[in-house]
Amino acid sequence: MSVAITGRDLPAVERAGTQNPAAVRTWLYGLAALVVAMVLVGGATRLTGSGLSITEWRPVTGAIPPLSEGAWLAEFDKYRQIDQYQLLNKGMSLAEFQSIYWWEWGHRQLGRFIGLAFFVPFVWFWAKGQVRGRLALTLLAVGALGGLQAGIGWIMVASGLKPGMTAVAPIKLMLHLTVASVILASLVWIASGLKQRARDAAARGFSRGTTLLVAAVLAQIALGGLVAGSKAGLTFNTWPLMDGRVVPDASTLFAVSPFIENFVDNVALVQFNHRFVAYALVALALWHAFAVTRAAPASGMARRSRGLAGLVLAQAALGVATLVLVVPLWAGLAHQGLAMIVLAMAAAHARITRAEAA
Known part of the structure; x- marks a missing residue:
């Protein structure tokens, strides 16, 4: 049984946090679905050996992929300098490099999209007074964790670019996956709390x-x-x-x-x-x-x-x-x-x- 959120029995964090719980809840569940998609794309990136194909972290300009043959060759040349290419993929063609590049680029691009999907609606809900108080602070903490997750992702990739490495360090991959999981659990936890229960x-x-x-x-x-x-x-x-x-x-x-x-x-x-x-x-x-x-x-x-x-x-x-x-x-x-x-x-x-x- 569930009823509209109007009663005095709700915990203060939800009662004082939003006047539009259904919309906020839908947004949070949508974000949770995007996080699951992000984990799946990350898994495909790892299983296809694509995670080290982009050797630089450019949070803004990296959103634009190579657009000319010269740009592709420049990216490929950077990849050929690392040990994964030298020890595992030596002799791969440009087309083969492009196939792994797109997985990693897609993974990073989805991360950028999730950032926008979080902060743009958050600002809108906050400006409309539909997210406030402890709920707003809790959501900001989740957003900050998402920003930290981007940095952890680069630290993980950088571990695989070191001399002698052909893959990322296991402990850093574990950290990256665990933080993503904490973000998912947090989103579902908050969303599930925005509905009064008998x-x-x-x-x-x-x-x-x-x-x-x-x-x-x-x-x-x-x-x-x-x-x-x-x-x-x-x-x-x-x-x-x-x-x-x-x-x-x-x-x-x-x-x-x-x-x-x-x-x-x-x-x-x-x-x-x-x-x-x-x-x-x-x-x-x-x-x-x-x-x-x-x-x-x-x-x-x-x-x-x-x-x-x-x-x-x-x-x-x-x-x-x-x-x-x-x-x-x-x-x-x-x-x-x-x-x-x-x-x-x-x-x-x-x-x-x-x-x-x-």
């Missing part, structure tokens, strides 16, 4: 559990970023066993020295961590759905918890398929995209449950 006494016992689910999904996405950055998905392509065991030998999991670097640079441990946090996440989602359904079987909270559990199970199955098939482009993108959907669902579930428990 109180549900049963929700009070599950609010913390739903927040834990969001944190667990974020942690698993971060570990997935490490898998992607280290290309750990191209190794140990069997399931449920890994290197012939459920738990590989310590000599395999901790083969790198110093010890701490195993968690980033050892593909065996990186993949193992991603596998077992996935098992833990599936167990947590199923337990949560069972507990909520038992406590309030006919509630919206129960339906959401079962839907979320189903998404987590589907994501786990897709992850197994992606691994066994050795990460084809379609499976890698589907796995990354569904991770964003799981996160969005978890964030919405947590925020709505919190409102129902208020």
Whole structure:
């Protein structure tokens, strides 16, 4: 059940934050969809080996791609100076370079568009008095995080341009993906709070559990970023066993020295961590759905918890398929995209449950 936002029962951040919640909510969900698209284009850029094709960061002038043969040759010459070309792609044609260039250019261009899609409506809503107070400050913080994300993206790319590097540093790719995920979760959280919810006494016992689910999904996405950055998905392509065991030998999991670097640079441990946090996440989602359904079987909270559990199970199955098939482009993108959907669902579930428990 939902009603218009006019009641005294709404949290102050929403009650004092907007007089046009439906429009603001639609805008925020639209931004969330754009962030998902951005993650998918970023995933395609990584899986096609395109991320280092543009070797400079030009936030404004970089929006214009090469428009002449001479400009294309100049961009290609810059790419031929880096080790990815020298060690992996030596001899590639200009047409082949253009195919990877467009992926990276498209990724950056979509980032610019998202920036405009955030700040132009924000200024309009603010000028009309439809976004104000704590809500306005919260949205500005999300916008600032988006600006920071652009800088993180360049730091990530720059790590792959260093001598001896043919790809970006895994830890920086993980950071880039994790910040994008936090932005997505924040947008969905805020949007989900801009609608009054009927109180549900049963929700009070599950609010913390739903927040834990969001944190667990974020942690698993971060570990997935490490898998992607280290290309750990191209190794140990069997399931449920890994290197012939459920738990590989310590000599395999901790083969790198110093010890701490195993968690980033050892593909065996990186993949193992991603596998077992996935098992833990599936167990947590199923337990949560069972507990909520038992406590309030006919509630919206129960339906959401079962839907979320189903998404987590589907994501786990897709992850197994992606691994066994050795990460084809379609499976890698589907796995990354569904991770964003799981996160969005978890964030919405947590925020709505919190409102129902208020």
